[in-house]
Amino acid sequence: xxxxxxxxxxxxxxxxxxxxxxxxxxxxxxxxxxxxxxxxxxxxxxxxxxxxxxxxxxxxxxxxxxxxxxxxxxxxxxxxxxxxxxxxxxxxxxxxxxxxxxxxxxxxxxxxxxxxxxxxxxxxxxxxxxxxxxxxxxxxxxxxxxxxxxxxxxxxxxxxxxxxxxxxxxxxxxxxxxxxxxxxxxxxxxxxxxxxxxxxxxxxxxxxxxxxxxxxxxxxxxxxxxxxxxxxxxxxxxxxxxxxxxxxxxxxxxxxxxxxxxxxxxxxxxxxxxxxxxxxxxxxxxxxxxxxxxxxxxxxxxxxx
Amino acid sequence: xxxxxxxxxxxxxxxxxxxxxxxxxxxxxxxxxxxxxxxxxxxxxxxxxxxxxxxxxxxxxxxxxxxxxxxxxxxxxxxxxxxxxxxxxxxxxxxxxxxxxxxxxxxxxxxxxxxxxxxxxxxxx
Numbered sequence: 424x425x426x427x428x429x430x431x432x433x434x435x436x437x438x439x440x441x442x443x444x445x446x447x448x449x450x451x452x453x454x455x456x457x458x459x460x461x462x463x464x465x466x467x468x469x470x471x472x473x474x475x476x477x478x479x480x481x482x483x484x485x486x487x488x489x490x491x492x493x494x495x496x497x498x499x500x501x502x503x504x505x506x507x508x509x510x511x512x513x514x515x516x517x518x519x520x521x522x523x524x525x526x527x528x529x530x531x532x533x534x535x536x537x538x539x540x541x542x543x544x545x546x547x548x549x550x551x552x553x554x555x556x557x558x559x560x561x562x563x564x565x566x567x568x569x570x571x572x573x574x575x576x577x578x579x580x581x582x583x584x585x586x587x588x589x590x591x592x593x594x595x596x597x598x599x600x601x602x603x604x605x606x607x608x609x610x611x612x613x614x615x616x617x618x619x620x621x622x623x624x625x626x627x628x629x630x631x632x633x634x635x636x637x638x639x640x641x642x643x644x645x646x647x648x649x650x651x652x653x654x655x656x657x658x659x660x661x662x663x664x665x666x667x668x669x670x671x672x673x674x675x676x677x678x679x680x681x682x683x684x685x686x687x688x689x690x691x692x693x694x695x696x697x698x699x700x701x702x703x704x705x706x707x708x709x710x711x712x713x714x715x716x717x718x719x720x721x722x723x724x725x726x727x728x
Numbered sequence: 729x730x731x732x733x734x735x736x737x738x739x740x741x742x743x744x745x746x747x748x749x750x751x752x753x754x755x756x757x758x759x760x761x762x763x764x765x766x767x768x769x770x771x772x773x774x775x776x777x778x779x780x781x782x783x784x785x786x787x788x789x790x791x792x793x794x795x796x797x798x799x800x801x802x803x804x805x806x807x808x809x810x811x812x813x814x815x816x817x818x819x820x821x822x823x824x825x826x827x828x829x830x831x832x833x834x835x836x837x838x839x840x841x842x843x844x845x846x847x848x849x850x851x852x853x
C-alpha cells in the first residue's frame with residue numbers, strides 16, 4: 424500500500440523551542456488517520472509543514488508523493504484543508520465563496536456542491552461574517568469537499584462546535600467515502616470524536632511522536648487485566664515493562680497489559696503475583712487505551728485527552 | 729435511519745458488532761428478504777464508523793449469502809436464508825459465553841445459573 428503522507432525526521436524550531444522534533448510517520452492511502460495530542464503538542468505546526476505553509480528547519484515530508492516544499496496549486500487541487508482558525512474572506516457571501524473557489528479546482532463537482540450546501544443548510548446570500556462559528560466551519564468544509572479531494576486534512580475541526588454541527592460535519596466528510604482510496608488526516612485533542620472513525624492513530628506530545636499504529640493493532644495488543652491477591656500489600660517494585668498504570672486497592676490489582684498474548688499474559692501475572700486469583704482479561708476501547716498511554720507518557724494536560 | 733438497531737459496546741470490534749446486529753435483524757425478521765440494505769456510505773455516516781469497516785461488513789454479509797448485490801440498486805437482503813430456530817439460538821452464543829465466564833468467576837454451579845435464568849424468564853413471561 425502506498426503512503427499518502429510520509430515524514431522523515433521532520434522538525435521545526437521556533438527560537439529555542441523544538442515545536443516538532445524529528446517526527447517520522449506514515450499515513451497509508453485510504454485510511455482515516457487521527458493525529459492526537461494535547462494543545463501545544465505540535466499538531467498544527469506539523470500540518471502547516473505538510474501543506475508547505477511553514478518551512479521545516481530539519482527533515483522532510485512528502486504528501487501525495489510530492490516533497491512538501493514543492494507543493495503548489497497543482498497538488499492543492501487534490502487536497503482539502505479545514506483548520507480551527509481558518510482565514511476566510513469574511514466580506515463574501517456563501518455563494519460568492521463558492522464562485523471564488525470553483526475555478527481553482529478542475530475536479531469541482533457543482534451537483535455535489537449543491538447537495539452538500541443543502542445538507543449543511545447554508546444560505547447562499549448570507550455573508551460569512553454574519554455566520555455563526557458552526558456555519559462558518561461548514562462553509563469551509565463545503566468548499567474543501569466540493570472538488571472531491573484525494574486527501575482531506577482537518578486541523579482540530581471540532582473545537583467549539585455544538586454536537587449537531589459536529590454530526591453534520593462528520594456526515595459531510597463521509598460523503599466522500601464512495602471514492603476509492605480517499606484519505607483523511609485529522610488532528611484532535613479529543614479522541615471521542617474519532618473513536619470508531621479512525622483506523623490509524625498517532626500520538627504526539629512535546630513535538631515528539633509517541634506512537635503511530637493501526638487501531639486494530641492497538642486494540643489487539645492492549646487488555647485490562649484484573650486479579651485478586653490473597654494478601655493486601657504494595658505491588659513489587661519490578662513489574663513487567665509492558666504493564667501500564669498498575670494499581671492496587673485492598674486485594675484488587677488492576678493493570679493495563681500493552682503486549683497482550685493469549686496465554687502468556689496470564690502466566691506472567693501469576694509469575695509476578697503468585698497469589699493472584701480470579702484473573703480477568705477484558706478488551707479496551709480506543710479511548711481507554713489512549714488514557715492509559717496519556718498517563719504513561721505523562722502528556723502535558725492529559726485531562727483534555 | 730438504519731433498518732437495524734445497534735448500541736455500540738466498548739471493547740468489541742465495531743465490525744463484529746455491526747455484523748451481529750444485521751444478522752439479528754435478518755433472523756428476527758426486522759429485515760426481510762428483498763429489503764434494501766444501506767450503502768457503505770450511509771452505514772458509515774449513520775454509525776460513524778470508518779468506511780473501510782462498513783465495506784468489510786457488507787462484504788462479509790454478502791459472503792455469508794445474507795445480502796445480494798444488485799447492480800445499479802445496491803445490496804438487498806437475500807431470500808436464500810429462512811431463519812431457523814437453530815440460527816436464532818446461535819445469536820445468543822456470545823451472550824451465553826459471557827454469562828458462563830461471569831458465573832465461573834463467581835464459582836457458581838450450572839444449576840445455580842439455570843435457576844437464576846429460570847427466575848428471570850418467569851419474571852418476563
